[in-house]
Amino acid sequence: MAENFLGNYKSCVSARATDKEILKGAQDGGIVTQLFAYALETGIIDGAIVAGPSDEPWKPRPMVAMTKDDLLKSRGTRYNLCPSVSFIKEATRSYGLDKVGIVGVPCQVQAVRKGQLYPAGLRDVPDAIALVVGIFCMENFTYQSIQQLVEDHAGVKLESVKKMEIGKGKFTVKTERGAEIALPLKVTHKYNQPGDHVCLDYVAEWADVSTGSVGSPDGWSTVFVRTKKGEDVWAKAMAAGCFETKPIEQVKPGLELVTKLATEKITKNRKTLEERASFGVGKGLRNPYL
Amino acid sequence: MSKVVEISPTTRHEGHSKLVLKVDDAGIVERGDWLSITPVRGVEKLAIGKTMEQVPKIASRVCGICPIAHTLAGIEAMEASIKCWYPDDARRLRVILQCANRAHSIALHNILILPDFYIPGTDTKINPFTPQEPVRSVAKRIQRIREISQTIGQIAGGEAIHPSNPRVGGMYRNVSDHAKLKMYDLAKEGLTLAHEQMDFMIAVIRNMQKRDWTEVGGKQIPIPKTLGYHDQGYMATDPVYGTTSHSENPTWSYERFKETRPWDWYMGEAEVNLADPSYPIGGTSPVGTKVNPQMEACTGIPLYDGQPVEVGPRARLVTFKNFDEKGTFGQHIARQLEYTDSFYAMLSAIDDLNPHGKVLADHIPQGDGSMGWAANEAPRGTDVHLAKVKDGRVQWYSMLVPTTWNFATCSRALTGAPWQIAEMVVRAYDPCVSCATHMIVIDEEKRIVAQKLIQ
Amino acid sequence: MGLLSRIFGKDVSREQQPSAGVVKTTEVTKKEDKPVADKITAGHVHMSGCTGCLVAVADNYGGLLTLLDKYVDYVYDLTLADVRHIPKMDVALVEGSVCINDKLSVEEIKQTREKSAIVVAVGGCACYGNITRFARGGQQNQPKHEAFLPIGDLINVDVYIPGCAPTPQLIRNVCVMAYLLLKGTKEQKELAGAYLKPLMNLAKRGTTACFCDLMTDVINQGLCIGCGTCAAACPVRAITHEYGRPQGQRDLCVKCGACYTQCPRSFLNMDVIKNFESIQELIKGAL
Ligand SMILES: Cc1cc2nc3c(=O)[nH]c(=O)nc-3n(C[C@H](O)[C@H](O)[C@H](O)COP(=O)(O)OP(=O)(O)OC[C@H]3O[C@@H](n4cnc5c(N)ncnc54)[C@H](O)[C@@H]3O)c2cc1C
Ligand code: SF4
Ligand code: SF4
Ligand code: SF4
């Protein structure tokens, strides 16, 4: 039997938000923002930790969104590190949340789930986690890296960038003035963060709902509904007309591509883990999964 | 001939302590010494050279039952030393924290003392952990009051046990509008439950007061009407919060304070010659055990106006509310009366809090080495921290914690009690023994400090 | 010594002592004094700690009552019960470090090891020394009390629960798992063993903790992913994130070990965590 690189899930669709306002600034199908907006409105969560804007262009800063307006500010992908989990406890303290939503890349979702089962420094957080949305992630960058990629390789100032995208084997930078610079993904590899090289999750396997662009047509997202909670929230959001969907089997390139990328990532990183085990002479590097 | 009996360790309070009792032929205590045998972690000494931000965080970890008092007294001692005012909304958050800690602490103390009391109208002592009614409902109510208090403390203070939000100059963060509402609603629920719980506890305490005897280790022990009476004074600085040397009208005075060593206060070497293996559970120390409170005590004896004083709920009520009941039962009643007060004070601080107000001083001086002190009315009584800060670092630190004040007073209050119920007297002080570990201010140094203060 | 080998190496049920705890000793409980045969016995041993760890135990609120009703005979706890001397027990929850200049403390920690099947170090002080690492004596009335050691420097410790204060939820999880380990079905025992393994590994890893662990064992090892978890875990706000990596204000750190334990790159036992949904249900169901 082939190994499962996509994690357990209850259903998978290609989807897009029906709210035009959300879609306008969203990265792909606006799944994250729409789902949180619905969960906020219906009291499934009373706030969500998202990657909000900061003082520096394209540098995300964790933010606790408590209204739809807050959520709108966090739309879109910023391809650099956002320490969102650092707010997971504060959300239940000075923000006063009882039902916390959080979005994160797979390793952040892992951190949240570990925190729920082994809460060494996260008192009262485990039971307050109400909705975990995961976003696919092949690699991530430090701010300095994204700056070099955009300003040196693509040759545009970060301030003038309107959108960044990774897809179809390219890293694409779109500017406010309509220019579009596409770099081969190869270029980015020098810049991704070292910790990514041992990452064994592409599709946020432990999220309630996880989503990414890969597998679906432009403007649409691939969505995995994974847990009981995820299933419940997704069903309600569907019933409320939040999303239009297509069966994943009917879209191109579909799950095949997602599986391919996930397999590539995990296989490569397992190899890295092996190499780390005998990195030195009679000494290896640490393996967090043992 | 009086005999010596030792109860070690004492139980159902925080930390390690013991009782050495000289009793007469009828088993009545003639002289009692209650002393801490908790190792001294030496926070006052390890503080020296550390930053003024870190020391209160360490001081908090002196006691996990009144960590809030130690955090706030520690921070405010620093603020008094460096002469830093902090914003009003930070003050409100601190008051909320203070009240949350007090309510939680009273509730916890209820669990600790209930096994000494009877279900009214029965000869059945209360085991707070039994699943049987009516006790289980009471236990659940106690836990809910604690949960409410810990949750409110957590919102205002960052952590339910050792608060992380308070800092020199105010607080790290204010709370959201949503959080303010949540605290208010929780406090409202807490108030209702506190009323019920207070009524229950008072009924139980009054019932006990009417009894002639209580059962200990299979024997009926008479309860004297004057159980726990003493002739020492009282000390309290505020009904709810406290005072500092930086306040406009400080309500505590460093000049009236003096400290003696346990050497001058406790008994010297003695040998146990009365033992009771049936004393619950595990018996008293065997005959022949050598005891020496003078040498074993881990704390000094602080004096206020030349004598040991009582601090805590009754001291506050005597000082500010004309409360006049004495003894162990008076002390228990006073504590229950503070239940609802904590929630009223909390509600009014929440009401006044502006979630958009600033909570951190614009300018935080780094200190010139002058001495500042802060007294915080901890659940168990006045907790005074004294500090000298220079260039952001602590040069000198001292903590006069509630149970240190009470050790000496309570020791005196043991006189006249049958030794078998001496622990009941101790428990009425709601002792937190771990915190009671501090240095002695040498007279020489004290004079110099006092002079500086007057200047 | 591994916990599993120790537990399965001998017949634990034989070791069960009639409990002398609260439940059995106060008059009121005579009626419900039917010993619940498959309860485990547990106690709380207070060394040089602040009792914050015990408050964390109590902060399971209603859950604590259920634990005591169904799973645990609480046989020793100076703060909550009248038992004055350490009895035999299945699980000892130890709070605080040991002052080696205090005879009684050293005696008590040795007794604890001898009398308990499983020793759990609860909280930063017991695991790593926490603030008592800073102790250096010189304070009246016992100036000689200057040397404090985490319990793992004096006895073998089976399980670590780091943090200051530790969390009620992790304490609860460990208690439920210890129960399953001792009293559960074969599958439950396996699950409990797997769950406890990383906490047992922490006990083997060592007796020191600091923000520095994130530097030496995560960042320096090329494993940090800037997730932010360490900052959330720190109980003294010593950690911020600067351009994707944690920055520790070491002048604030109290050496509790929460940050490293919480970091997803200290340990991530996927085989257990992937079942987060069912394990959470199991624990909730138990209470
Ligand atoms: C570093 C990174 C790498 C990615 N790699 C892939 C990939 O290889 N394949 C793929 O299919 N998808 C990838 N994605 C996901 C994709 O870019 C979209 O974020 C996802 O499809 C959600 O789009 P949306 O329209 O549903 O969300 P929107 O409604 O636009 O909301 C996006 C959400 O993502 C959050 N967010 C933005 N930046 C970050 C960040 N740096 N860290 C944490 N959260 C953030 C925002 O807070 C917001 O809530 C990646 C995302 C990131 C952040
Ligand atoms: S590749 Fe893995 S480790 Fe790196 S940011 Fe993405 S999810 Fe995290
Ligand atoms: S770990 Fe923290 S809460 Fe526990 S005893 Fe030590 S200082 Fe107190
Ligand atoms: S928790 Fe670990 S991986 Fe995450 S930011 Fe901190 S050190 Fe890095």
Ligand code: SF4
């Ligand atoms: S940095 Fe914080 S969490 Fe880490 S060991 Fe120090 S005090 Fe504990």
